[in-house]
Structure formats: C-alpha cells, structure tokens
Amino acid sequence: MPEWWENEFLQVKNNKLYLEGIPAEEIARQEGTPLYVYSLPQIKRKYQELVEALSPLKPLTYHIHYALKANANQPLLETLLSCGVGIDAVSPGEVKKALEVGFPAEKIFFTGTSLSSEDLRFALSIPGLYLILDAVELLPQLKALTREISSDLPLKLGFRWNPGIGQGFNAKVITAGASSTEGIPIKFGIDPHRLEEAWKQAISLGFQPSGLHQHLGSGWTGSDFPVISQAVERLVRTAQRLEEKWGPLEFLDFGGGFAPRYQADQSLFPLRDYALTIKNKIQQSGLKSKLLIFEPGKFLVAEAGLLLVKVEYIKSSFGHLFACVNAGTFNSLPRPAIYPEARHKVVNASCVHSSQPVTLTIAGNLCETGDVFAWGVKLPLPQPGDILAILHAGAYGESMASTFNLRSRPRAFYLT
Ligand code: PLP
Numbered sequence: 001m002p003e004w005w006e007n008e009f010l011q012v013k014n015n016k017l018y019l020e021g022i023p024a025e026e027i028a029r030q031e032g033t034p035l036y037v038y039s040l041p042q043i044k045r046k047y048q049e050l051v052e053a054l055s056p057l058k059p060l061t062y063h064i065h066y067a068l069k070a071n072a073n074q075p076l077l078e079t080l081l082s083c084g085v086g087i088d089a090v091s092p093g094e095v096k097k098a099l100e101v102g103f104p105a106e107k108i109f110f111t112g113t114s115l116s117s118e119d120l121r122f123a124l125s126i127p128g129l130y131l132i133l134d135a136v137e138l139l140p141q142l143k144a145l146t147r148e149i150s151s152d153l154p155l156k157l158g159f160r161w162n163p164g165i166g167q168g169f170n171a172k173v174i175t176a177g178a179s180s181t182e183g184i185p186i187k188f189g190i191d192p193h194r195l196e197e198a199w200k201q202a203i204s205l206g207f208q209p210s211g212l213h214q215h216l217g218s219g220w221t222g223s224d225f226p227v228i229s230q231a232v233e234r235l236v237r238t239a240q241r242l243e244e245k246w247g248p249l250e251f252l253d254f255g256g257g258f259a260p261r262y263q264a265d266q267s268l269f270p271l272r273d274y275a276l277t278i279k280n281k282i283q284q285s286g287l288k289s290k291l292l293i294f295e296p297g298k299f300l301v302a303e304a305g306l307l308l309v310k311v312e313y314i315k316s317s318f319g320h321l322f323a324c325v326n327a328g329t330f331n332s333l334p335r336p337a338i339y340p341e342a343r344h345k346v347v348n349a350s351c352v353h354s355s356q357p358v359t360l361t362i363a364g365n366l367c368e369t370g371d372v373f374a375w376g377v378k379l380p381l382p383q384p385g386d387i388l389a390i391l392h393a394g395a396y397g398e399s400m401a402s403t404f405n406l407r408s409r410p411r412a413f414y415l416t
Contacts, residue, residue, distance in 0.1 A: 004264045005345055005391055009042040017349035017389055020415040024308060024349035027413060028387045033310040034327035034410035036398055040079045042304035047083045050299060053271035057279050062292040065109055067256050068094045070297030070395040075414045077101040080300065088295040092122040095129065105129045109253065111160060111213060113188055120145050124155065132213045134160040134189050136198045143205045158211040159198050162189030163234040167227045168217025169259065170339040176216045189214065195238065199246055212239050215255025215295065222267030229277050236281045239289060248288035256295040260302045262392050263343050298395040305394025307333055307410065311382040321360050323382050328366035329373055330404040333390060333397040337370045345391040346374050354380030362388065366405045
C-alpha cells in the first residue's frame with residue numbers, strides 16, 4: 001500500500017525515499033544539506049489538477065494568478081509562466097521579479113497593503129499593471145501622483161474589499177472579517193460600507209474601477225466550504241450592485257486560500273463544488289463581469305518542494321527523544337515555528353518504515369524553543385547521518401526564511 005503522500009514525485013523503493021526517481025540520500029550526498037528540493041514536473045501536475053478541478057466553471061472565463069509570495073524562485077516561476085498563469089504580487093519587488101521572468105504586466109495584479117507613495121509611483125510607472133487598492137484613503141494621493149508624473153496611461157484600478165467574513169488555518173492568516181479569531185483587527189480590504197464611496201470617489205477623480213477583489217485567508221480545508229460559499233455569495237451580490245450603478249466590471253477576483261494535503265487526516269477543500277457554486281451564483285445574478293481570477297499560492301507549489309536535513313545526533317531529555325538536525329525552522333521552513341497548526345509530514349529518507357517506530361521531536365539548530373520542525377512524530381529511530389525529508393515545504397518556506405542566528409538559508413536544487 002503506498003503512503004498517503006506518495007505520488008509521481010515522492011516514492012518509496014527498497015525502504016528509501018526517491019524523488020522523481022532519484023534516491024533522496026544521493027541528492028543529499030551530492031548537493032549537501034540542508035537543501036530544498038523542488039520538482040518542476042510536480043508544479044505542472046498541480047497546475048493541471050487545479051485546471052481540472054475548476055473545470056465546472058466552464059463556459060465562464062477564468063485566469064489563475066499565482067501568489068508569488070509563496071515561492072519566488074526563478075525556475076518555479078518559469079515553470080508557472082510556461083503553464084500560462086498570471087501573478088498576484090504584493091510589493092514592487094514581487095512585480096519586478098515577475099516582469100523579469102517574463103510575465104506580461106497585463107497579467108500581474110499588484111495587491112499590496114499599507115502602500116507608500118513610492119509603491120504607488122512604482123505601480124503608475126508600469127503600463128498595463130493592475131493596481132488593486134485596499135484603502136479609499138489612498139485615492140487622493142494616487143490622483144496627485146498621476147498629475148505629478150503626468151501619466152496619461154489609463155490606470156487599471158481595482159479595489160480589494162473586506163466582505164466581513166474570512167477563513168484560514170490560523171488566526172494570523174485570516175484576512176477578512178472585523179478581527180481574527182485571536183482578536184487581531186484585520187487590516188486588509190475596504191469596509192463594505194465604504195465600497196460605494198470608493199467607486200464614487202475614484203470616478204470623480206477620473207479613474208474607472210475595473211474590478212473587485214477579495215482574499216479571505218489561507219489554508220482552507222473541507223470544513224471551510226460553507227463560510228467560503230457565503231463569501232462567494234457576498235462578492236457576487238456586491239459586484240452586481242456596483243455594476244447596476246456604474247456599469248460592467250472587467251473582473252472579479254476570488255483570491256487564493258486552498259490548502260494542499262499536509263497530513264493524512266486533513267480533508268481537502270472541495271474545489272469542484274467551489275467552482276460550481278461560483279458559476280451558479282454568477283449565472284443566477286446576471287453579472288456582466290465574466291473574467292474570474294483565482295490566486296493560489298500553496299496549492300501550486302507546496303507539494304512540489306521539500307527540505308532535506310541531516311540528523312546530527314539523537315538526544316534524550318526529560319523522557320523526550322530529539323532528532324537534532326542541521327537546519328533551523330526560521331532559516332528554512334518557519335511555518336511550524338510560527339503557526340502551531342502547521343504540521344509538516346517528516347519522512348526518514350534513509351529508512352522509511354520500521355516495525356518499531358519511536359516518537360520524536362525534530363529539533364532545529366537555532367536558539368529558540370519553538371525551533372522544532374515537528375513533535376510527536378513516529379519514525380524509525382534515525383541514525384546519525386540519516387537524511388530526513390520535511391515534506392510539502394515548497395510554499396512559504398524559502399520565501400519566509402531568514403538568517404536568524406546568522407545561520408544561512410539552505411540552497412535549492414531543482415528536479416526537471
Ligand atoms: N492572494 C493574496 C492577496 C494573498 O495575500 C495570499 C496569501 O497570503 C494569496 C493570494 C495566496 O494564498 P494561498 O497560498 O493560501 O493560496
């Protein structure tokens with residue numbers, strides 16, 4: 001019986017982990033550890049899986065805009081470009097990176113928050129770029145800048161609103177609603193009560209808003225579907241009201257948020273039902289805007305990457321058994337250290353199964369108690385020198401990593 005996480009990229013043969021047909025230990029020996037290993041074919045497979053899952057949207061037109069913050073590595077971006085996706089970028093740096101790789105500006109949405117006048121000036125300097133504002137308060141400044149630059153480019157302007165409900169796997173990544181489940185006031189988007197004001201003001205300043213954007217949060221699983229459907233309903237109804245007053249919109253952006261499977265017991269967000277719900281609501285509403293945008297990050301790249309680390313030694317203390325490894329979470333894969341719910345599957349690549357697994361904490365090499373990749377995991381007892389694979393590390397790993405403790409970030413290796 002294959003393991004739940006086995007697929008064309010990750011396979012077990014002779015009790016060893018293979019990556020696209022190559023032993024993980026061999027890659028670790030040749031390239032060194034810690035090491036990110038990315039499979040470019042796996043990104044294409046995930047893209048195909050997404051396209052297939054969204055097929056109930058037909059005959060509506062939709063574009064997939066990859067959320068570049070999930071992983072900004074050049075080969076991954078080139079692979080996604082070859083699939084035909086666009087980009088969701090949240091900073092001038094991300095927009096520049098996307099342009100460098102070859103994404104056309106017309107397929108880049110700049111959806112940053114707390115934007116500075118430099119950020120706005122930058123956005124105005126890129127012909128074709130879509131600027132999605134999340135504050136009405138920025139409009140006068142935007143107008144002043146267009147005058148200053150004497151830009152006569154037709155600005156492609158959209159608004160990100162906050163539909164009043166959000167959903168995510170951790171309070172810190174719930175991005176809509178009044179406040180998160182931990183009580184953090186949510187900074188994103190425009191309050192629904194101020195959306196008409198945003199449209200009116202934009203038009204009075206000579207802009208023509210072209211669409212409405214929302215992003216509710218990250219890491220949706222099966223149980224999140226009812227809340228997400230409700231938010232879809234709100235977006236469609238609101239867009240319809242805007243169209244009635246100010247004419248057809250060009251696009252409706254539903255954001256990202258769908259989680260890949262990180263653990264065996266985690267349900268998957270029902271993408272086909274989501275697509276069907278969106279189609280039905282749009283068809284029933286008579287909405288004219290027929291271009292739909294989705295902005296997945298995790299879904300496309302999380303399962304295409306993993307982190308290989310080496311076990312330095314096994315330590316026992318207060319009844320706990322630690323596998324002490326040559327990498328730190330903050331420097332390579334901060335998710336488990338930041339979000340308690342972020343559980344990554346760990347595989348002993350040197351010995352995948354044994355009849356007598358032990359319970360381990362996978363301890364990193366940084367001076368912080370939270371620096372553990374996983375705890376309470378059952379694995380064959382690793383030997384010093386064994387290679388552990390921390391799976392599904394392709395999203396928000398390398399892109400969030402720091403040089404905390406002045407330890408460097410891992411290198412990356414690409415399977416093509
Ligand atoms: N769109 C926006 C505006 C985001 O902020 C994010 C993530 O933070 C995403 C899309 C992608 O989310 P995910 O990786 O969960 O799909």
